[in-house]
Amino acid sequence: MSGLNSPQKLAVEYTDGPLLVLAGAGSGKTRVITEKIAHLIGSGRHEAKHVAAITFTNKAAREMRERVAKRVKGDKAEGLTISTFHSLGLKFLQIEHERAKLRRGFSIFDTDDQMGIVKDLLGPGLKNDAYESMRGLVSRAKNEALSPEQALEAARSAREREAAALYAKYQQRLQAFNAVDFDDLIRLPLTLLEAEPDLAAGWRERIRYLLVDECQDTNGAQYRLLKQLAGARGNMTCVGDDDQSIYAWRGANPENLDLLAVDYPNLKVVKLEQNYRCSGRILRCANTLIAKNPHAHLKQLWSQHGDGENVRVWACRNNEHEAERVAGEIHYLKQAKDIPWGEFAILFRGNHQSRVLEKALQLLRIPYHLTGGTAFLDRGEVKDALSWLRVLANPDDDAAFLRAITSPKREVGGTTLAKLAEMAQQAHLPLSKAAENIAMLKQLTPRAAAGLDEFTRIVHRLRDAAETLTPAELTKQLAEQSGLLAAIRAQCKDEASYLRRKENLDELASWFEAVKGNGPGELAAQLALLSHADRGEPGNEVRLMSLHAAKGLEFRAVFVVGCEDGNLPHEHAIDEGGLEEERRLMYVGITRAKERLYLSHSAEIKRWGEHQHLLPSRFIDELPAGDLQRDGADPELESVQKKERGRAHMDAIAALFDS
Numbered sequence: 001m002s003g004l005n006s007p008q009k010l011a012v013e014y015t016d017g018p019l020l021v022l023a024g025a026g027s028g029k030t031r032v033i034t035e036k037i038a039h040l041i042g043s044g045r046h047e048a049k050h051v052a053a054i055t056f057t058n059k060a061a062r063e064m065r066e067r068v069a070k071r072v073k074g075d076k077a078e079g080l081t082i083s084t085f086h087s088l089g090l091k092f093l094q095i096e097h098e099r100a101k102l103r104r105g106f107s108i109f110d111t112d113d114q115m116g117i118v119k120d121l122l123g124p125g126l127k128n129d130a131y132e133s134m135r136g137l138v139s140r141a142k143n144e145a146l147s148p149e150q151a152l153e154a155a156r157s158a159r160e161r162e163a164a165a166l167y168a169k170y171q172q173r174l175q176a177f178n179a180v181d182f183d184d185l186i187r188l189p190l191t192l193l194e195a196e197p198d199l200a201a202g203w204r205e206r207i208r209y210l211l212v213d214e215c216q217d218t219n220g221a222q223y224r225l226l227k228q229l230a231g232a233r234g235n236m237t238c239v240g241d242d243d244q245s246i247y248a249w250r251g252a253n254p255e256n257l258d259l260l261a262v263d264y265p266n267l268k269v270v271k272l273e274q275n276y277r278c279s280g281r282i283l284r285c286a287n288t289l290i291a292k293n294p295h296a297h298l299k300q301l302w303s304q305h306g307d308g309e310n311v312r313v314w315a316c317r318n319n320e321h322e323a324e325r326v327a328g329e330i331h332y333l334k335q336a337k338d339i340p341w342g343e344f345a346i347l348f349r350g351n352h353q354s355r356v357l358e359k360a361l362q363l364l365r366i367p368y369h370l371t372g373g374t375a376f377l378d379r380g381e382v383k384d385a386l387s388w389l390r391v392l393a394n395p396d397d398d399a400a401f402l403r404a405i406t407s408p409k410r411e412v413g414g415t416t417l418a419k420l421a422e423m424a425q426q427a428h429l430p431l432s433k434a435a436e437n438i439a440m441l442k443q444l445t446p447r448a449a450a451g452l453d454e455f456t457r458i459v460h461r462l463r464d465a466a467e468t469l470t471p472a473e474l475t476k477q478l479a480e481q482s483g484l485l486a487a488i489r490a491q492c493k494d495e496a497s498y499l500r501r502k503e504n505l506d507e508l509a510s511w512f513e514a515v516k517g518n519g520p521g522e523l524a525a526q527l528a529l530l531s532h533a534d535r536g537e538p539g540n541e542v543r544l545m546s547l548h549a550a551k552g553l554e555f556r557a558v559f560v561v562g563c564e565d566g567n568l569p570h571e572h573a574i575d576e577g578g579l580e581e582e583r584r585l586m587y588v589g590i591t592r593a594k595e596r597l598y599l600s601h602s603a604e605i606k607r608w609g610e611h612q613h614l615l616p617s618r619f620i621d622e623l624p625a626g627d628l629q630r631d632g633a634d635p636e637l638e639s640v641q642k643k644e645r646g647r648a649h650m651d652a653i654a655a656l657f658d659s
């Protein structure tokens with residue numbers, strides 16, 4: 001435990017009851033969690049299989065696992081749980097599926113699947129925003145762990161009443177499809193644990209110590225789940241920072257930090273005040289900015305690091321100019337200051353901002369990794385093909401059936417599927433089996449029945465083929481036989497875009513190339529792995545991501561782009577009084593930087609073909625002027641800087657030859 005400061009040590013060693021570590025950015029909260037896991041296991045206080053830590057993202061979980069592996073030797077860490085709330089909930093449901101009235105092999109619906117149900121239930125003719133907002137309301141009720149009945153009781157407007165009614169029907173659909181959605185991964189375990197004390201006691205026997213990172217961003221349901229798992233004894237350590245609560249729009253509830261003290265009167269609170277991450281100037285900027293928000297818990301972070309570099313504020317002409325400058329500076333810093341690519345991050349408010357940055361980086365041949373871009377597995381045609389593979393591998397996968405049956409479109413509509421689902425539920429059959437049932441088909445329109453029949457025949461043919469083909473070969477066959485390729489060809493206006501989408505299917509096939517065995521069983525195993533696969537972990541590459549995704553991370557040099565009023569703070573937030581959350585978002589961005597921080601803004605943006613003038617973010621004016629260096633869009637100054645950069649570049653190359 002060497003190297004920890006005294007409040008950190010206290011937090012690690014304290015195991016007498018519930019503990020909250022409440023502290024600002026970069027003060028070592030996550031470090032405390034990792035050290036504490038090592039301490040709990042290493043000291044023999046708890047076996048690894050009885051310890052569970054909860055992180056905010058899968059990536060954070062992976063990182064924590066690596067860090068713990070370095071601290072705990074041998075197989076002592078075996079059985080340790082480090083996961084997100086959602087994966088923990090999934091594990092719970094896989095074990096307790098019968099209590100949750102789910103059949104084994106139940107499916108998890110993603111947002112697309114959810115929208116499909118919502119659209120179907122609400123009927124056609126609404127704008128996408130309207131469907132999305134209803135889906136959001138349903139999700140919000142689920143995030144507060146309300147049942148449809150409770151949601152109806154709590155509804156205060158006609159719209160909320162409508163959403164509650166939709167929620168009830170939506171749950172029936174999920175049940176019929178033997179599926180859960182993301183919110184259910186929390187809500188269902190919670191409802192079961194709250195209703196069945198024996199079950200809860202059993203799980204508390206299993207998880208004897210609980211640690212939770214980023215506690216400020218738990219929602220109502222997650223908080224209650226945490227309480228269920230920790231029990232009255234409260235064997236837990238929560239860490240969080242109310243100033244970094246940036247997920248209120250998704251139902252997060254920072255008041256949960258205060259609730260802990262109410263729910264656990266013996267809660268011990270430890271504050272950490274030394275920041276180990278940021279240079280003096282960066283930290284002063286962060287402190288000054290966040291002091292503008294009203295505070296329940298006053299925190300003053302200090303740092304032993306010197307002042308360091310000025311924080312740079314760049315006025316740019318437009319976002320292309322901004323992107324060029326960012327890419328140019330990264331290129332320069334890499335050479336002149338020997339900062340590896342992986343230590344740079346470019347952070348933005350909205351994902352649409354990444355395109356022009358990517359272009360600028362490509363131009364300078366700078367390797368980069370975009371977090372949360374449309375991942376390969378999320379592409380339309382890839383998801384279509386995967387749904388077919390899922391149906392082939394597992395006839396019970398109703399979600400996959402629902403996607404496959406409409407990919408490509410055939411004479412089977414929403415009403416038919418709803419009817420089929422109803423009959424399937426009554427007969428306790430999965431959808432694909434119901435679709436093969438002659439008696440059931442007779443109750444449908446002849447066209448719909450023929451459509452289902454055709455689908456069934458293709459599935460059977462492919463399933464036979466799967467016995468002898470490798471998964472890669474099978475993927476190619478199904479692209480042809482399912483009609484997917486033909487549909488893509490029909491949709492594409494030109495050969496080039498057809499080939500691009502076909503290439504995605506080829507790439508999926510090549511993912512399976514390494515698989516040795518044949519047969520559906522092998523395929524099923526591979527598919528299960530695939531959905532948990534590393535979706536291209538970044539190597540030594542510049543990181544592009546949203547401010548929201550950057551939580552918990554740190555980099556030597558950070559560029560926050562698009563610091564304009566209307567973007568950061570976002571115009572919606574200004575109008576709706578969400579300025580404080582926007583300020584926290586900026587605080588999160590600033591505190592990601594260890595040594596160098598750049599805040600840039602454009603004077604103008606092209607929007608719907610028109611030029612729009614922009615003002616710098618009001619947050620820039622809230623920073624201490626003495627720590628900023630403002631660089632304008634003055635062409636003369638820039639050309640001088642460019643020359644200087646060029647010279648430094650040459651010096652760096654010369655130095656290489658000297659050494």
Ligand SMILES: Nc1ncnc2c1ncn2[C@@H]1O[C@H](COP(=O)(O)OP(=O)(O)OP(=O)(O)O)[C@@H](O)[C@H]1O
Pocket residue numbers: 003004005008023024025026027028029030031032241244275276277551552553554591
């Ligand atoms: N006692 C310490 N001595 C030296 N370095 C430390 C110490 N504690 C933490 N650090 C380092 O400080 C940095 C920030 O730590 P950490 O990520 O745990 O902070 P955090 O409070 O979780 O930040 P955030 O609020 O951004 O999630 C890390 O690089 C970590 O290794």
Ligand SMILES: [Mg+2]
Pocket residue numbers: 029030031213552
């Ligand atoms: Mg952290």
